[in-house]
Amino acid sequence: MGRLEALVKLGAHFFAHPSSFNDPFECRPQFQYDFSKSRTLSHIDNRIRQFHPQASPAKRLLVKAQARRVFGQPRYVENIVNKVVENIGVLCCVERPDNLLMWAHYADAHKGVCLEFDTSEWLFRLAGKVSYSQTYPIVDTANQSPSLLADTMFLTKSAEWAYEQEWRIVSQPGLSSLDPTVQALVDALIGPGVHHMPLHLLRRIIFGVNASPENIALVRRWVREANLSVSFARCEIVPGEFRLIVVNQK
Template identity: 35%
Template sequence: MLFASRTSFNDPYDSRSAFQVDQSDVGTKWLLKKFRTEQPHWSPAKRMLKVNQVQRRLKLPSIDRDDTELDSVGILCLTEHWNSMLMWSHYAKQHKGICVGFRRDIDIFRMALKIEYVSEFPVILRPQDDHNTILQKALLMKAECWKYETEWRVVKRPMSESEQIAIKQQNAYLPSKDLHLLTDSRGAGFYAFDKSAIESVTLGSRITERCVRDVIRSIDSAGLAIPIYVVEPPNHKYQLVRKDFQRGSMAFPIEI
């Protein structure tokens, strides 16, 4: 399963956000509280001096570093519904491809997070936005015009070996499968998943016989006993309808 980098997305605004140094009273108070907690022996004057230093440092250009880190994150994009005409047109080779249905309670699909569709460009506030908030704003928010996708994402950021060890120690009570799921995070690239997570396969209305044979062969070689559907050709309604695919006859609803 490919977890793609945001650099390969068709929308240049997708997974992008603005960085802003928060020099408002809120940002200043946040830093003062942080230093008060971490360095209680510092005088008020020293804490204020450190606040000014941090705010000046955060203003320095770091776009390249931020972009490099976010570019390396792997993202799996999923949708809630199989029957979107736009999704078939955009992502399934103009209805010549397939739609694979997955179970939400198995393997990596348990980690899927729902996309939030917003009207304003997300702004990451420094220094108070933590790592998870940055990932949320940068990778899990999209423009409202994409709302039809009803998208969910699984995010895999590069994880250091020391971080993996720490997570395993903190969650030692979990089954080994769950620990692997939490720590197998290498950024963009291919990831294996439990084949039992595959729930169904739907063939597009324009799929070719050759493609069907390849799909059936793959399903059989994996030993999967799952329903296979085929989308019927246009029926004078703006609606996709699917029916059970008859494997034995290799019958197609359209001419090949």
């Protein structure tokens, strides 16, 4: 309940590091560097010009040969990408507030809450939809665009997780916003841990079927103390069906 109180009162959103996820395959794609593709060789040439602009033709050939040996080792490429992963955090969201398994797995067996946010705001415009795949993701650092590489690493999961209908906001260096007025906020969104967001992003709090009266009263008190304009609802079981409905409350 401590994180929930901090979110309601302070706008403290927790971005988890992938190492804490319950799926051991998270952010662990296969790596390759395919020298049969011209784009790979072009990628090496561009890097040589960038880091050795004054090199002679002979020096460039030597560096290219060394690069092919080094980048041809999957472990080398994997180590580079792993350093990127060390500095990212992930805020995980879902589309539906009535998903039975999400309540069971992530809301303390329907005792917790679901938080509904205004997704038109800048933070949620950074969100990417998770893709669910039958095949294992492959990262090719030279032949994938930066956006596709990020999607492959951070937004790809096994098809067995498709029921989650997940969206993710990945906090990492280099994020950009289409709205320059919030770019400073985006620039601060780096790494795992707590990131503070405007309180008005929270629009509705939905209590689970098994939420206790004590916890419901406590959350409502936090909202009053923070002077938030937030509505409340509660999930209810549909009689005779394996289904929940969300019923608004006063």
